[in-house]
Amino acid sequence: MLTLNLNLLWTVVNVLILFLLLRKFLYKPVMNVIAQRQKQIDDAIAAAETSKQDAAAALTSAEDKLRNVDAEAAARREAYEQQAEKEKQQLMVDAQKQADAIVAEGKAAAEAERQHKLREADAQTTALARAMCEKLLERNLTAQDDARLLDDLLEKAGAGNGN
Numbered sequence: 001m002l003t004l005n006l007n008l009l010w011t012v013v014n015v016l017i018l019f020l021l022l023r024k025f026l027y028k029p030v031m032n033v034i035a036q037r038q039k040q041i042d043d044a045i046a047a048a049e050t051s052k053q054d055a056a057a058a059l060t061s062a063e064d065k066l067r068n069v070d071a072e073a074a075a076r077r078e079a080y081e082q083q084a085e086k087e088k089q090q091l092m093v094d095a096q097k098q099a100d101a102i103v104a105e106g107k108a109a110a111e112a113e114r115q116h117k118l119r120e121a122d123a124q125t126t127a128l129a130r131a132m133c134e135k136l137l138e139r140n141l142t143a144q145d146d147a148r149l150l151d152d153l154l155e156k157a158g159a160g161n162g163n
Contacts, residue, residue, distance in 0.1 A: 122157075126157050129153065129157070130150070130153070133149065133150070133153060
């Protein structure tokens with residue numbers, strides 16, 4: 001029985017030596033490799049998380065800028081519309097002033113033309129009345145009566161013209 005125990009003892013010793021050798025040369029290096037890989041994975045996850053946060057911040061910033069651009073564009077559009085409305089009103093006022101000036105100028109020209117025609121008509125009427133009076137007076141009156149009637153006629157004609 002002793003031999004069996006000795007074999008058993010050698011087997012146990014061999015297993016222990018094998019365990020220690022495997023632990024020293026296989027288990028520790030494998031565990032070191034696993035630990036390095038776990039560290040790399042953790043670093044990659046941390047970097048990915050940081051990149052994700054940076055991307056979220058950049059997205060938020062871009063969205064804010066886009067909202068600001070939309071608001072700025074709306075404000076500019078409103079300002080341009082107000083400017084266009086002011087210019088339109090100014091053009092309307094200027095056009096109305098020009099139209100009023102043209103109408104006033106036309107009225108003044110028409111009044112001047114009317115006054116001119118009235119003076120011509122008065123002159124023609126006076127000349128015609130004078131000619132008729134001369135013909136009538138040549139037949140009936142003397143030179144002295146003729147001069148007196150002519151003076152009276154000119155005074156009345158002068159009073160009728162506003163002179």
